[in-house]
Amino acid sequence: MRRHLPLIDFSDVGMACAGTPAWDAVREQVMPALGFHGCFEAVYDRVASELRLSLLEIAKDLLSLPLQTKLRNTSDEPYGGYLGRLPGLAYESLAISDATRPHAIPSFARLLWPSGSNPDFCEKVRSFTKQLAELEEMVRRMVLESLGVAEYAEEQMQSTCYLLRFTEYGAAGEWEEEKRKLAHMAHRDRGMLSIVCQLNEVDGLQVEAMDGEWHLAAPRSVASFFVIAGEALHAWSNGRVYAPMHGVAMDGTRARYSAVLFARPTSERTIQAPAELVDGDHPSLFRPFEYGDFLHFCASAEGRKLKRCRLRAYRREAVTKEDEA
Numbered sequence: 220m221r222r223h224l225p226l227i228d229f230s231d232v233g234m235a236c237a238g239t240p241a242w243d244a245v246r247e248q249v250m251p252a253l254g255f256h257g258c259f260e261a262v263y264d265r266v267a268s269e270l271r272l273s274l275l276e277i278a279k280d281l282l283s284l285p286l287q288t289k290l291r292n293t294s295d296e297p298y299g300g301y302l303g304r305l306p307g308l309a310y311e312s313l314a315i316s317d318a319t320r321p322h323a324i325p326s327f328a329r330l331l332w333p334s335g336s337n338p339d340f341c342e343k344v345r346s347f348t349k350q351l352a353e354l355e356e357m358v359r360r361m362v363l364e365s366l367g368v369a370e371y372a373e374e375q376m377q378s379t380c381y382l383l384r385f386t387e388y389g390a391a392g393e394w395e396e397e398k399r400k401l402a403h404m405a406h407r408d409r410g411m412l413s414i415v416c417q418l419n420e421v422d423g424l425q426v427e428a429m430d431g432e433w434h435l436a437a438p439r440s441v442a443s444f445f446v447i448a449g450e451a452l453h454a455w456s457n458g459r460v461y462a463p464m465h466g467v468a469m470d471g472t473r474a475r476y477s478a479v480l481f482a483r484p485t486s487e488r489t490i491q492a493p494a495e496l497v498d499g500d501h502p503s504l505f506r507p508f509e510y511g512d513f514l515h516f517c518a519s520a521e522g523r524k525l526k527r528c529r530l531r532a533y534r535r536e537a538v539t540k541e542d543e544a
């Protein structure tokens with residue numbers, strides 16, 4: 220597992236420079252990376268390092284709240300709130316749904332700290348979310364442009380909502396020896412794109428490329444993020460974008476903290492590849508589906524048993540023996 224994931228430098232581009240040569244040079248690297256690895260390391264210096272450090276303190280504070288308080292972070296949608304206490308997994312996380320909506324962050328703060336308004340927390344999380352959402356939007360726009368379907372960008376962004384998740388992967392001492400290693404089971408993300416920000420220097424994220432080779436996603440710079448494609452984008456792009464298996468493995472000596480911004484289609488959104496991406500060489504891979512319905516399938520007993528190919532099983536396509544394992 221010594222091979223690195225592709226590294227793409229976003230330092231010189233922003234949404235405002237779409238169409239410039241600098242933009243095109245970055246775009247040319249995005250689709251090959253997402254097509255084969257389903258993931259790349261983005262260098263993106265728009266998030267100041269002080270803000271990143273503040274987010275680490277915020278994540279630690281949030282995750283050290285009493286369990287009863289954390290359990291108030293509920294959601295109507297599967298995977299939309301507190302996750303943790305999973306048998307054998309040193310994993311706990313809290314989530315802010317619809318994090319780019321104006322009231323989402325203050326409501327989350329009030330829920331966890333009813334006695335104080337916490338403006339500093341709100342401002343830092345707002346600014347962090349905004350910057351990560353801009354990176355996500357750039358990557359998505361580049362993907363659509365590369366596929367020749369940029370005209371769908373606007374409608375796709377309008378039916379996107381963002382979920383910000385803070386996660387702690389436990390350290391040694393808290394977990395039995397044999398259970399300590401795998402802190403987060405290998406999975407594919409369900410949505411469009413996820414932007415992973417590792418907050419402290421404890422590595423552990425691993426990603427499996429299309430050829431079955433696993434890569435350690437260890438940040439190579441203080442401005443690094445990992446962009447991971449999810450199953451909804453895989454389906455929408457009719458397989459052009461790969462949604463990789465990934466998970467977090469730990470040696471168990473120190474806790475790891477991350478903040479991940481998930482770009483997800485809204486629940487009622489129908490995921491269907493545009494006609495331009497379906498032809499004789501690329502027959503339609505999935506029948507159209509409603510994203511919220513897929514989420515419920517993933518959270519069902521049947522969906523949770525499937526480790527690798529939930530989307531195929533959900534669309535009742537052939538499921539191989541390996542998928543059932």
Ligand SMILES: O=C(O)CCC(=O)C(=O)O
Pocket residue numbers: 384386403408415417424465466467477478479
């Ligand atoms: O925390 C990380 O590095 C990755 C988390 C992840 O894959 C997820 O929450 O879906």
Ligand SMILES: [Fe+2]
Pocket residue numbers: 406407408413465
């Ligand atoms: Fe993930």
